[in-house]
Amino acid sequence: MRILITGAAGMIGRKLLARLTADGALAGKPITAIDLHDIVAPTPPTGAAFTVKTHQGDLADPSAAEALVAAKPDVIFHLAGIVSGEAEANFDLGYRVNLDGARVLFDAVRAAKIAPRIVFTSSIAVFGAPFPAVIPDEFHLTPLTSYGTQKAIGEALLADYTRKGIFDGIGIRLPTIVVRPGKPNKAASGFFSGIIREPLNGLPADLPVSRDVVHTHASPRSAVGFLLHAAAIDGALVGPRRNLTMPGVGVTVGEQIAALRTIAGDKATALIREAPDAIVAKIVAGWPTRFDAKRARELGFTCEKSFAEIIQVYIDEELGGHIPH
């Protein structure tokens, strides 16, 4: 089992790599080699029982993609991408990385005449308001950001290339992944993590939107679980509709904060400061709230049951199991 991970230096890429290193296997088969790619140098894992090769560069460059697929991966995790806020601010960069990057990779796979499973991380940003109370799997994609548009196009290409037998793709629409460790990134969704992470570390956090905003979340651990399940799932069970909305926990920002209070007390929630940001609020207002994710659940994708569980995953994975403050 040979694996390629694009966007390997990102948060989900690193957690996926750690899990694959610990497991030593994917879909029941021992891993023999992993290629890691990112625009910045990815960090190889320590103690891996398989060969690791790191690549740094621009994935939208056809020769880079060609070099990556030369190792004939059995599974490609295509995680690389420009985040929503940055894709909105930089139109050309977003299209180049998120659209051309995916297409160039898919075409390199086609030219190499290999037919790997490709797991593509899409996003719930493919949906755009107005929405029904719960979004069904058959709801149309009318993204209200360039990021969502680029992901929707990646999904369409993935499905068509899969239909043509060029590769075997599964697109997974991730809910917002919280609680992200480390520093804030440029994603418009960054505050959903910030209002939990910063207070747990004794730091203040800005809340740019209203507390009645409803949004759906899953932990980084669940995101890695989605990726592994998507890599192993029987494509015949999925059928021609290759892009699946992942399950998540749908809550208001107020409910997020209430869960934080239960776990870390008023001292933590007092660190959250109202800091309305019209640009972020406008982007978030165009995002979906709750959806049923019926197909994904039926296909065996699972996640946390409550937002408290999601906070606990952060405490366990990033804070060594206890709150420092």
Added chain:
Amino acid sequence: MRILITGAAGMIGRKLLARLTADGALAGKPITAIDLHDIVAPTPPTGAAFTVKTHQGDLADPSAAEALVAAKPDVIFHLAGIVSGEAEANFDLGYRVNLDGARVLFDAVRAAKIAPRIVFTSSIAVFGAPFPAVIPDEFHLTPLTSYGTQKAIGEALLADYTRKGIFDGIGIRLPTIVVRPGKPNKAASGFFSGIIREPLNGLPADLPVSRDVVHTHASPRSAVGFLLHAAAIDGALVGPRRNLTMPGVGVTVGEQIAALRTIAGDKATALIREAPDAIVAKIVAGWPTRFDAKRARELGFTCEKSFAEIIQVYIDEELGGHIPH
């Protein structure tokens, strides 16, 4: 009012041009110039009260697109495309013309810093089976052909570029346009016209699918009506969901044939020969049957009420008002 028409040598392009020439105006404004583009040389209209310039070439070539928008059109009708059967048979050509062609044109408009109304002809092939009995406007796009995929991607780009203020796009998903004049083309939907046109001209016609296939149609006259309405409509009324399913007449192939019998008798319908074609049948089975087109109807798009009316449009426009045989 300056106009650019891509795909101007195609059936709909020629009929649109004839109508614009007769009207001399679009959206209530006199036409001063029309640029015509196609991969084959478009035929300029006779007796036009405006300047006509014809262009021949590959629209996916950025310099060609740049030259086309240099005339600063107020309205662009982007009709150019490779038809479904051909896009399915030639993967590279389909993506080059249908996806890259649209994107290169949109980017040329962006570079020229003009913000025209762009009317983009999409297709009901953006939908893929299985379907509800009547497809609502909110139904997801899961095309089962490369053509449908390319049109869905064009729609996504159109909506995002419009949202960003780069231009003012309206995408219209055409139902199958019948009765097409002239010879059969390579579209998998060609037989829907053939089984009416050929018998009306005393010629035999092959029927590659079952008579219980349900499909939705509109006449070429209605297609031109959709284009003109889309060019003139107030974009603010349309909102951010720029792609609209056009209305049509939903009938079985058997009902099409019954309408032909009513108009032209058993002599005509006897010319239809069962000639099952598994490839065509498979493509058609993935296409939608009926849809409500609620938004488009509310926005004032109109079409025929019955399939007999559609046949009559062909007789009026192409046969001088009477059946030759």
